[in-house]
Amino acid sequence: xxxxxxxxxxxxxxxxxxxxxxxxxxxxxxxxxxxxxxxxxxxxxxxxxxxxxxxxxxxxxxxxxxxxxxxxxxxxxxxxxxxxxxxxxxxxxxxxxxxxxxxxxxxxxxxxxxxxxxxxxxxxxxxxxxxxxxxxxxxxxxxxxxxxxxxxxxxxxxxxxxxxxxxxxxxxxxx
Numbered sequence: 001x002x003x004x005x006x007x008x009x010x011x012x013x014x015x016x017x018x019x020x021x022x023x024x025x026x027x028x029x030x031x032x033x034x035x036x037x038x039x040x041x042x043x044x045x046x047x048x049x050x051x052x053x054x055x056x057x058x059x060x061x062x063x064x065x066x067x068x069x070x071x072x073x074x075x076x077x078x079x080x081x082x083x084x085x086x087x088x089x090x091x092x093x094x095x096x097x098x099x100x101x102x103x104x105x106x107x108x109x110x111x112x113x114x115x116x117x118x119x120x121x122x123x124x125x126x127x128x129x130x131x132x133x134x135x136x137x138x139x140x141x142x143x144x145x146x147x148x149x150x151x152x153x154x155x156x157x158x159x160x161x162x163x164x165x166x167x168x169x170x171x172x173x174x175x
Contacts, residue, residue: 012037015172020046022065023123026135029067030125036068040175047139055119055139056146061161062118062171066136070124077124077134081107084120084136092117092140095174096167105157110140115160117141142169 007013012035019025019041026039044063047055057063070077085104092110093099103111110118121137141161162169 010035013175014039015175016041018043018045020044022047022063023121023135023137026065026067027125030133033067033069036066038064038066038175040064040171042171044139047137055121057139058144058146060143060171062138062140062142062174064138064171064175066138068134068136069132070134071132072134074124077122078107080134080136081120081122084122084138085110088118088120088138088140091174092162095162095169096165101165109157111157112160112162112165114157116157117160117162140174142171142174 012033014029014037016025016039019039021044022039022041024046025041026033029039041057041063043059044055044057047057047063085107088110089102089104092102092112101112102117103114105111105116108120108122109116118138118140123135123137125133141159143161143163145159145161145164
C-alpha cells in the first residue's frame with residue numbers, strides 16, 4: 001500500500017538517526033534549504049510542542065518538520081495549521097483504512113479513539129509583517145506512548161499509538 005506512493009517532486013528530505021529537535025535542526029539548516037524540505041528524525045531527544053511544552057518522542061515514533069520558504073503574513077501562515085491537520089488526518093486514514101477512528105482537535109491535534117495520536121506545531125521566521133520561513137513540525141505516536149510523567153498539563157488528552165490498535169508503519173514509510 002505505502003510502497004506505491006512516490007516521493008513528491010520538488011521536495012527534499014533529510015533523514016537523521018538522532019537529533020535534539022527537528023525544528024531546531026530546521027533552524028540550523030535554514031540557509032541551505034532552497035526548496036521545501038522534510039527533516040525526519042528516527043529519534044528526537046528534545047522535542048517540544050506549543051508554548052515550549054515537552055514533546056516526548058520515543059524510538060520508532062514519527063518526528064518530522066517540513067521547512068519551506070514563504071512570504072506571507074503571520075495570520076495567513078496560521079491557516080496552514082488547518083491544512084497540515086487535514087493532511088495528517090488523510091495520512092492516518094491512508095495507513096489504517098479506518099477513517100472512523102480519527103477526529104481533529106483544532107488547530108493542532110489529531111485524535112484516534114478520542115485520544116491524542118498526533119500533534120502539529122507551526123513556527124515562522126522573518127519580519128513582524130511578513131514571514132520568509134515556515135516550519136511545520138509533526139509528531140505521531142506510531143509505536144510508543146510518551147512517558148506520562150512528562151505530560152505537564154494533566155488535563156491533556158491521554159495519548160495513544162497506532163500500534164495500540166495493531167497498525168504497524170515505520171516513520172520513513174509514514175513520511
